Amino acid sequence: MTSYLQLSNITKSYGHFTALDNVSLSVDKGEFVTFLGPSGSGKTTTLMIIAGFEKASGGAVEIGGQSISQLAPHQRNIGIVFQNYALFPHKTAVENVYFPLQMRGVNRSQGLRRAEDMLSLVGLKGFGHRHPKELSGGQQQRVALARALVFEPSLLLLDEPLGALDKNLREQMQIEIKRIQRSLGVTTIFVTHDQSEAMSMSDRIVVFEKGRIEQAAAPLDIYHRPRTAFVATFIGESNLIPATITNAMTKTADNPTLGPFDYAGGEALSDGQNVTLLIRPEHIKLSRNPIEGRKNVRMKVETIVNYGDNALVIGRAGELSMRVRVLGADVVIIKEGEECCISWTPEAVFVITK
Amino acid sequence: MNTFMRWAGFIVVLFIAAPLVIVVPMSLSNASSLQFPPPGYWLGYYRAYFTDPNWLVPTWNSILIATATTILTMALVVPATFALVRHRFRGKGFADLMMLMPMAVPHIVMAIGYYSYFGQLKLVHTHLGVILAHTCLSVPIAFLVLSANLKGFDRNLERAAQSLGASPTRTFLHITLPILRPGLIISSLFAFIQSFDETVVAIFISGRDAETLPRKMFDSIRQEADPVIAVISTLLFFAVLIGIAAPYFVGALRSRVPKPSRSAGAH
Numbered sequence: 001m002t003s004y005l006q007l008s009n010i011t012k013s014y015g016h017f018t019a020l021d022n023v024s025l026s027v028d029k030g031e032f033v034t035f036l037g038p039s040g041s042g043k044t045t046t047l048m049i050i051a052g053f054e055k056a057s058g059g060a061v062e063i064g065g066q067s068i069s070q071l072a073p074h075q076r077n078i079g080i081v082f083q084n085y086a087l088f089p090h091k092t093a094v095e096n097v098y099f100p101l102q103m104r105g106v107n108r109s110q111g112l113r114r115a116e117d118m119l120s121l122v123g124l125k126g127f128g129h130r131h132p133k134e135l136s137g138g139q140q141q142r143v144a145l146a147r148a149l150v151f152e153p154s155l156l157l158l159d160e161p162l163g164a165l166d167k168n169l170r171e172q173m174q175i176e177i178k179r180i181q182r183s184l185g186v187t188t189i190f191v192t193h194d195q196s197e198a199m200s201m202s203d204r205i206v207v208f209e210k211g212r213i214e215q216a217a218a219p220l221d222i223y224h225r226p227r228t229a230f231v232a233t234f235i236g237e238s239n240l241i242p243a244t245i246t247n248a249m250t251k252t253a254d255n256p257t258l259g260p261f262d263y264a265g266g267e268a269l270s271d272g273q274n275v276t277l278l279i280r281p282e283h284i285k286l287s288r289n290p291i292e293g294r295k296n297v298r299m300k301v302e303t304i305v306n307y308g309d310n311a312l313v314i315g316r317a318g319e320l321s322m323r324v325r326v327l328g329a330d331v332v333i334i335k336e337g338e339e340c341c342i343s344w345t346p347e348a349v350f351v352i353t354k
Numbered sequence: 355m356n357t358f359m360r361w362a363g364f365i366v367v368l369f370i371a372a373p374l375v376i377v378v379p380m381s382l383s384n385a386s387s388l389q390f391p392p393p394g395y396w397l398g399y400y401r402a403y404f405t406d407p408n409w410l411v412p413t414w415n416s417i418l419i420a421t422a423t424t425i426l427t428m429a430l431v432v433p434a435t436f437a438l439v440r441h442r443f444r445g446k447g448f449a450d451l452m453m454l455m456p457m458a459v460p461h462i463v464m465a466i467g468y469y470s471y472f473g474q475l476k477l478v479h480t481h482l483g484v485i486l487a488h489t490c491l492s493v494p495i496a497f498l499v500l501s502a503n504l505k506g507f508d509r510n511l512e513r514a515a516q517s518l519g520a521s522p523t524r525t526f527l528h529i530t531l532p533i534l535r536p537g538l539i540i541s542s543l544f545a546f547i548q549s550f551d552e553t554v555v556a557i558f559i560s561g562r563d564a565e566t567l568p569r570k571m572f573d574s575i576r577q578e579a580d581p582v583i584a585v586i587s588t589l590l591f592f593a594v595l596i597g598i599a600a601p602y603f604v605g606a607l608r609s610r611v612p613k614p615s616r617s618a619g620a621h
Contacts, residue, residue: 053513073516074525086514090532099528103519147518 004029004187005050005155010059012045012211019045021211023059027189027204032181034198035191037208038234043191046208047157050189052076063154074103079148079186083160085140087132093143094119094128100151118146122180138169145177149184156181156188162197174201195235199223207231223280228354232278237312239284239322240352241277245269251346253277257318261295263349276352281325283348286313287341288333294343299324301338317342374591380584387579403585412570416550419481419566423488423549424542430489431496431541438497439504457494461554464491469558479561487555492545499544503537543597 003026012020020042027033035043048054050061052073061069068076079100087096097115098108106114119128122142132140141161148156158177162170178201181188192198198205199219207214207222207230215227226232229240243253246260248269254260255277263277290296299315299322306328313324313334324342334340376390381399383392403409437443438450456464468487469478477483511533515525531538553568560566567586574580 051513051517053516072521073513074519074521076517077519078517080514080517082510082514084508084510086508086510088511088515088529088533090535099515099520100518103524147514151519 003027004031004064005189006060006062007046007050008060008062010046010049010061011057012042012049012054013057019211020049020056023211023213025206025213025216027187029187030185032178032188032190032201032203034202034205035189035208036193036195036198036205036234037214038193041208042211043206043208044159045211047159047189047191050155051078051080051157077151077153078155078157079151079153080157080159081141081144081148081161083163085132085144085161087140087143087147089132091131092128093124093130093132093135096132096143097128097147097150100147104151115146115150118150119143121183122146123176137165138173141165141173142176145180149180149186153186156186158188158190160191160193162192162194170197177201199235205235207234209234225350226278226352229276229352232276232352237281237323237325239279239281239320241279241320243275243277245271245273245275245351247271248273253349253351255320257320258295258297261349262346263351264346269351269353273353278350278352279344279348281312281323283344284322284324285343286324286326286330286334287343290341291343294345296341296343297322299340299342301334301336301340304334304336315340315342377584377587377591380581381588383581383584385581388575388581388584399581399585403582403589406582409570409582409586412565412567415481415560415564416567419484419488419564420546420549422481422485423492424546426485426489427492427496427545428538428542431493431500431545432538435497435500435504439501453497454494456490461491461552465555465558468555472559478559479563481564484556484560484564484566487559488549488552491552491555492548495548496541496545499541500534500537503534503541507534 005025005027007023007025010020010023011018023042023046025033035046037043045054049056052068052071056069060067063076087093088099091099094112094115097118098111101111101114102108116125116128119125119142122145124139124142124146127135127139127143132143135143144161161177162173165173174197177190190198190201202219204216205219205222206216209230215222215231217225217227222231223236226235232238232240241255241258243255246252246254248271251263252260253263253275269275285291285294297317299317301313301315303314305312305314309328311326311328313326315322315324322342379392379395380388380390382395382397383389384394384396384398385392434453438446438453464487468483472478472483472487475483477486507530511529512525515529516522520528551568552566553572556566556569557572560569571583571586574583
């Protein structure tokens with residue numbers, strides 16, 4: 001598949017402040033890409049540049065091989081769902097959805113029929129005559145989605161659209177958006193700061209930090225093979241251990257507190273290189289006594305956070321604060337203040353060089 | 355304490371409402387000049403008002419001047435408000451201040467200014483002169499109302515419209531204007547009332563030719579205290595009452611009758 005949306009060296013500066021620094025990205029047709037990052041990381045600015053509401057200081061945006069950098073927002077044929085939905089309050093739901101068709105010269109009866117069809121697709125059959133204020137947050141969200149899709153846009157942009165919804169509704173809408181996106185096959189860019197949302201919905205996650213792209217990869221790749229320490233901490237819970245490579249051939253590293261241990265993952269490394277080791281809390285096992293064939297470390301348990309089905313055990317191993325995820329049934333074997341043993345296999349250790 | 359507050363509230367309401375209510379029986383009085391309580395009742399002064407050109411001409415003048423003032427005010431205020439609310443530029447603070455100035459300066463000071471200044475321009479005693487002066491006085495009020503509305507306007511609505519294919523002009527016509535309509539109506543209404551109600555400047559510059567209703571009433575109460583004044587006051591009072599009450603009634607009617615789906619045929 002060839003790249004459909006192409007961002008090349010996008011730069012944006014406000015005076016001396018650089019909001020975006022050389023952002024380049026290719027998105028395939030039909031792909032669902034999430035821009036993930038803390039606020040102020042540049043993800044929304046990138047979205048606004050694609051939509052045409054912000055002008056880039058440098059670089060180019062192309063869709064299907066055509067540069068759109070010089071086009072006004074209304075000429076770009078891009079559907080957008082805003083965080084606050086931005087439904088037109090003086091129009092009914094069906095008139096909102098008909099609006100983009102009206103702007104394209106579709107006649108009223110045919111346009112309204114298409115708008116009704118779109119409302120059915122998003123699960124709002126029979127709600128067309130209501131005004132936005134007569135709809136719930138989730139329903140408004142669906143109308144906004146229908147309005148952004150009805151004119152068959154070349155790209156769909158979603159700017160933190162689930163931020164205003166409560167947790168249950170948010171999960172329901174995640175599934176719903178994914179279903180609609182798949183059934184229409186529209187190329188989609190979704191902006192969020194919620195990592196679980198990004199994990200569950202995306203084909204690919206692009207992690208932004210300080211105006212740059214930290215990593216762009218499939219969700220599980222991002223989770224298991226983060227390129228930088230920032231990505232590792234931003235997505236999921238993590239134990240980050242500073243270490244030195246002692247032997248790159250036999251894949252061993254050393255940390256002053258934990259002593260020598262083996263690792264499995266990692267790229268080209270050299271002896272003596274300072275690195276960060278990532279061990280996800282769910283890859284660590286907690287036991288009373290050391291387990292044969294694993295790297296074992298003594299840990300003093302400080303806090304146990306119970307979630308019911310699982311628990312997070314936070315403890316101290318020498319200088320290091322360690323987090324261990326255990327199943328809810330297993331947490332009864334230890335108490336806060338006790339000493340225990342934590343262990344892992346070389347496969348659980350991933351080496352981060354940045 | 356509670357009872358005391360309630361009585362205090364009642365007395366305040368009474369004092370505010372009494373002058374409004376007292377004109378109604380006075381307008382039905384058969385006395386030859388303003389008098390309360392009236393010695394007897396008849397409708398003669400209503401007939402007098404609607405047939406006497408001495409009253410009808412000023413009424414027309416007032417309506418004409420207030421309408422022209424409203425149009426001119428809105429033509430100035432709408433673009434000015436957009437510029438001052440949405441853009442930052444050098445001298446914006448000064449421009450804001452100048453917009454509101456006519457409201458801070460006492461009308462009598464403005465009136466003397468217009469009298470001498472318009473005199474040289476041969477605008478005293480003309481409709482145009484009164485319209486220009488009233489526009490200056492209406493601008494700050496219309497500006498305050500409209501800018502409050504525009505500040506609360508969600509600009510994402512315009513962005514959404516543009517992303518959906520509407521050019522800036524069509525965005526303004528289809529989205530911005532209809533959503534701001536209540537604010538535009540209210541600020542126009544305030545501009546109209548400001549002009550219709552204005553007395554001080556009108557006394558100085560309207561003269562015989564462009565005499566407005568408040569000026570005529572003022573002259574009349576000084577000279578003869580004609581009970582027609584009570585008739586006009588009563589009519590104005592009820593006109594305002596209807597104006598205020600109408601939106602509530604329309605709103606109540608609308609919410610009671612379920613709106614039929616406009617797209618009923620599209621299923």
